[in-house]
Amino acid sequence: MKLDKKKKSRICLACGECCRRYWITILPEESKRISKFLKVSENDFLEKNCVLSVKVFPKTVPGLLTCPSTFFPKKIYKSIEKKLGFSPQSFFVLPQIALKRNGKRCSFLLRGNSCKIYSARPEVCKLFPFIVLPGYRESYPFCGLYRLGEAGCKNLKENRKQFRTVQKYFKKIDKNGFEGVWKTPPKNGRLFLNEEAVGEISISDLNAILAYSNSEYSE
Ligand code: SF4
Ligand code: SF4
Numbered sequence: 001m002k003l004d005k006k007k008k009s010r011i012c013l014a015c016g017e018c019c020r021r022y023w024i025t026i027l028p029e030e031s032k033r034i035s036k037f038l039k040v041s042e043n044d045f046l047e048k049n050c051v052l053s054v055k056v057f058p059k060t061v062p063g064l065l066t067c068p069s070t071f072f073p074k075k076i077y078k079s080i081e082k083k084l085g086f087s088p089q090s091f092f093v094l095p096q097i098a099l100k101r102n103g104k105r106c107s108f109l110l111r112g113n114s115c116k117i118y119s120a121r122p123e124v125c126k127l128f129p130f131i132v133l134p135g136y137r138e139s140y141p142f143c144g145l146y147r148l149g150e151a152g153c154k155n156l157k158e159n160r161k162q163f164r165t166v167q168k169y170f171k172k173i174d175k176n177g178f179e180g181v182w183k184t185p186p187k188n189g190r191l192f193l194n195e196e197a198v199g200e201i202s203i204s205d206l207n208a209i210l211a212y213s214n215s216e217y218s219e
Contacts, residue, residue, distance in 0.1 A: 016113035037120035052189025
C-alpha cells in the first residue's frame with residue numbers, strides 16, 4: 001500500500017474489514033439512492049435489505065431524544081439492567097436503520113471484497129475511517145488508511161459535513177418521530193447498549209420509547 005503523493009488521495013487496501021466489523025447505518029436519502037440503484041421500490045429495499053438499529057446510552061441529563069427508563073418496554077429494560085448491573089433513570093436513544101448482515105459481514109459485501117452497491121453505497125462507507133470522532137487513532141488499527149495516519153485521511157471536511165447531516169437527522173426524528181421520517185421502516189432489528197448488541201427490538205417497542213423521548217422531557 002502506498003499513498004498517492006501526486007494526487008494526495010487516500011488508498012484503500014480493499015481488505016473489507018470495515019464491511020465486516022460494523023453495522024452500516026443509512027440515512028433516508030441514501031435509502032432512496034440505493035433502492036434506485038438496485039431497481040427495487042424503497043419499501044422492498046427497507047424490508048428485504050435493512051433492519052432497525054437502535055442505540056441507547058444511559059444518561060442523567062435530559063436533552064435531545066432522551067427517554068425516561070420507566071417508558072422502556074419491561075423486557076428490554078430488564079436485559080439492560082442485567083447487562084449494566086445498575087438501573088439507569090433515563091437513556092439517550094439513537095434510532096436508525098442499518099443494512100442487514102450476512103453472518104459476520106455486510107450483506108452487500110461480495111467475494112473479492114467488492115461492494116454490490118458500490119456507486120450508491122452509504123456515506124459512512126465512503127468516509128471510513130472517521131477522523132472527527134474522539135479517539136479515532138486508537139479505534140481503527142486494522143485499517144490500512146489508519147496506518148497512513150492523517151495523510152491517509154484527507155476527508156476531514158466531508159467527515160464534518162456528514163457529522164452535521166447526521167445531527168440534523170436526529171433532530172428531525174426528535175421533532176417528527178421515527179415514522180415521520182421513515183414511512184415504511186423495517187419491523188424488527190437490533191438494540192445496542194453503549195455500541196454493544198444486547199438483543200432484538202421491534203418497531204412497536206421503538207415507537208413506545210420514542211413517544212416519551214423529546215427535548216422537553218424533564219426529570
Ligand atoms: S455497503 Fe458496500 S462498502 Fe458499505 S459495508 Fe456494505 S459492502 Fe462495504
Ligand atoms: S477503508 Fe480500511 S478497513 Fe476498509 S477496506 Fe479500506 S483499508 Fe480496509
